[in-house]
Amino acid sequence: MNIHLSQNELTRAEPTELNGTPLTGLIQDHVVAGRILTMRDRFFEKSDYQQLVYNAIGSHSRRKIHLLPPCIWKRKQLWTGKQIISTILLYIQPVNEASLNLDSKSKLSMKSWPSKSNATNIDLMSNTDVIIRHEHLLSRLIDKAHCGSTLASLLHCYYQLYGKRCAADLDLHLELNDVLLLSLGLSHRRRLINQCRAQADSNEQILINEFAKGFCLKSFDERISKEMDINYKISIDHYQNQIVKQSMSNLFKQFQENNLQFLIQSGAKG
Incomplete structure (x- = not known):
């Protein structure tokens, strides 16, 4: 976690007076x-x-x-998750202040969401466009583009319209099965790792000699070490890409249900 502490009047004036990209935002969970x-x-x-x-x-x-009020009355009274967000926004809004209206785009692209072959933009509108009217969230998911440290995000709008106290009032978790692989993915990963190790073992003595030449001699040449690093990365790049590809396609939980994948694809985590 990062924390920014202003040390003098000049640094305190910068975040207070300058209008730029926000430093604070909600992430991950x-x-x-x-x-x-x-x-x-x-x-x-x-x-x-x-x-x-x-x-x-x-x-x-x-x-x-x-x-x-509930959005569904019969047979049972039910509220949507958007109404939960709307209730929070309505509470945070200062009394006698104008309500927030916002039209924005999602961080996730339309192709990230499964759809029918004949789907149109209208069919997917609630998955691509954020619409807020008078503090009511009407459409779309809330992701990093709206609660993160992003220009014109929901958090940024509250700061600009209502001040830092309201923005502060807008102040999730990963599970083990978000990183678990299916048995097929595990077998593919083991096979690729073994192939990579076999290639390294076949050239073990050559590698030892080259490392000794590059790092242990008195006439140390930095160019040799850099060249070795580059060659090393190139030699394992193929296996690394294949391992990532097999792992992503054989996760126990796939996107959208995989929280880690959602964080990565929405930009909240690298």
Whole structure:
């Protein structure tokens, strides 16, 4: 984690007065939570809706929390995850201030989402465009483009419109099975690793001599060591790419359900 501490008046004035790309933003677990909450057809019962809202703002409540009516009344009252986000936004908005209206694009491209062959932009609108009207989240998922340290993100808009206190009020997790491979993926990975090791073992003595020449002699030549590093990376590059390819296609949990993949593809984690 990074923390930025202003050491003098000049550095304190810079983040206060200059308008640039935000330094702060929500990452990782928040991105996953935003995706899970705001996915299409994600509904919550009354107790879950109220509990999630309370967990977000209840313990720090300074005024009455305005709860939204359910989007489905029969046979059971249900609320969407977007309504949970909307409830939080409505609470954070200062009294007697203009409401936020926002149209924005998602970090994830349209091709990242599975769709039918005859799908149109209208069919996928809720997966590509963020629409907020009067603090109500109407469309799309919340990802890093809207809660991260991104220009014109939701967090940035709140800072510019309502100040740092409201932006601070907008202040998820990876599981073991996000990195687990299926048995087929494990066998492919072992095979590639063994092939890479076999190639290294066949040239072991040559490598030892070259390393000694490059690093252990008095007449050390930095160019030799750099050349060896480059050749080493080139020699294993093929195996590394194949291992990554086989691992990504044989994950126990695939995108969209894989939180780690979602973090990587949405830009929250490298």
